[in-house]
Amino acid sequence: MTKVVHVAVGVILRQQQVLLALRPDKLHQGGRWEFPGGKVEAGESTAQALSRELAEEVALTVHSSSPWFELTYDYPEKTVRLDIHLVQDFSGEAQGLEGQPVRWVPLSELAQYQFPDANQPILDKLLAEFGR
Ligand SMILES: Nc1nc2c([nH]c(=O)n2[C@H]2C[C@H](O)[C@@H](COP(=O)(O)OP(=O)(O)OP(=O)(O)O)O2)c(=O)[nH]1
């Protein structure tokens, strides 16, 4: 049986820029840029998981987030269910608390980055709804 990993993903937007973090080489889909987030733990809502992960990983305090869409993607080694939220109401200065590079990237430059294979629909929707 394939395990499905439930992941809370934050598309964090600030003035036509989105926050990306580089996944360490050793991790699944390492060396790719991700939208910060992580696994939803038992007993947590997705929004709670997202707030916890963004505090732990990139030092941001989420004031509110809104569910955007979900996608399921089958990697050879596991299936992920990405529960993608928009985050536009937050405070703090983004920094990679786990030593990972983080970067505010203009939407117009997203095409220059390599993302996990599951992420294409997120990029398409981001540019369709927020790009100009
Ligand atoms: N955060 C995030 N994960 C993504 C994205 N795209 C994508 O396929 N994933 C996958 C990669 C991983 O298999 C999974 C996230 O799991 P993870 O291991 O990074 O979760 P975590 O932050 O809770 O890390 P850990 O506690 O296990 O160390 O989701 C994305 O844009 N952002």
Ligand SMILES: [Mg+2]
């Ligand atoms: Mg993570």
